[in-house]
Amino acid sequence: GGGGERGGGERGSKLDDQKAHLQRVMEEEARKAAAAFQQGKWREAVASYKWLWTRDGQDPVWWLQGGLALLQLRRYREAALASFTASSLNPPTTLPHLCAARALVALGRTTEAQEELDKVLHPRAPSSSWQALTTLDLMASARQVMGTCGKLESYLGRGQALLKSAGVAPGLAQSWEVKAEEGSMDQRLKEWEASGDVALDLADRAQILAPASVTPLILKVQALLIARRYSQALAICQSALLAPSTLPGLESAASIAQGPTETRGKVAAAPELWLLHARALHLSSNFDFSERLLRAALECHLMNAESLSDSIVLSSLPHAVPH
Numbered sequence: 001g002g003g004g005e006r007g008g009g010e011r012g013s014k015l016d017d018q019k020a021h022l023q024r025v026m027e028e029e030a031r032k033a034a035a036a037f038q039q040g041k042w043r044e045a046v047a048s049y050k051w052l053w054t055r056d057g058q059d060p061v062w063w064l065q066g067g068l069a070l071l072q073l074r075r076y077r078e079a080a081l082a083s084f085t086a087s088s089l090n091p092p093t094t095l096p097h098l099c100a101a102r103a104l105v106a107l108g109r110t111t112e113a114q115e116e117l118d119k120v121l122h123p124r125a126p127s128s129s130w131q132a133l134t135t136l137d138l139m140a141s142a143r144q145v146m147g148t149c150g151k152l153e154s155y156l157g158r159g160q161a162l163l164k165s166a167g168v169a170p171g172l173a174q175s176w177e178v179k180a181e182e183g184s185m186d187q188r189l190k191e192w193e194a195s196g197d198v199a200l201d202l203a204d205r206a207q208i209l210a211p212a213s214v215t216p217l218i219l220k221v222q223a224l225l226i227a228r229r230y231s232q233a234l235a236i237c238q239s240a241l242l243a244p245s246t247l248p249g250l251e252s253a254a255s256i257a258q259g260p261t262e263t264r265g266k267v268a269a270a271p272e273l274w275l276l277h278a279r280a281l282h283l284s285s286n287f288d289f290s291e292r293l294l295r296a297a298l299e300c301h302l303m304n305a306e307s308l309s310d311s312i313v314l315s316s317l318p319h320a321v322p323h
Helices: 002-038 042-055 060-072 076-088 095-106 110-121 129-165 182-209 215-226 230-239 251-255 271-283 287-299 305-312
Strands: none
Touching: 002 042, 002 060, 042 060, 060 076, 060 095, 076 095, 095 110, 095 129, 110 129, 129 182, 129 215, 182 215, 215 230, 215 271, 230 271, 271 287
């Protein structure tokens, strides 16, 4: 009996030693993370905080500082997720909501950003004078981010309205469908090009505010197609292509683009870009590759045949994809 008690005591002592060792290691890693954060060594800080998250996910400061470091690295989706986790752990500050909002604006998710900002602008009553002062600072920052949300929505809304007022279906340059006298046609084309240039400027401004959002890219390509700047539209579409592994459920798309080398084995970052890329190729007289992209979009269920035919008005085009 005594030997069993000694064995149990030894095992318990060993377990305590292991826990104490892990605690010391975590405290050292936390100091390392905080030092890296203070020195602006964002990658080092993120690596340390990620290690800490897997060992103890209950410290809101670790999630918050990790989220702020991710924000500095422009890893906006990860920054938003870390900030959401920090805010769920009831920290004594609304800073996680502000961090999440900044990340969401960069992703173009303005509605969600405004919801986070509302929590900063209408916080719970502060428990101390120090907290009251920091809350005022955070509220001032939140108002600035709220203003950014408004600008982003304005730029995108005005750009989209401008192209719509020019009589252009989403993502398409339909100049070939206009039936008009030659002089009238020339004037209409100039008006389209002018509208495209203004919309392009608005898209550029929106992209600065939301660099991780695909929406300004879509508007930019639409504007370039209207302005008949096809090579630039193509370049943007190609720059926005992603490896299929980054889009769950689209691994089968790897064999889609057996055309230009730079696009081979990649897929569009958003369904709308499939159509825009195909349109830019078509207008550049690359009919075969345009057709393959459209077929791939259908095969991968990124759009259905009805929306494809409605959008493109295939019957009006030579070398069109057959129904």
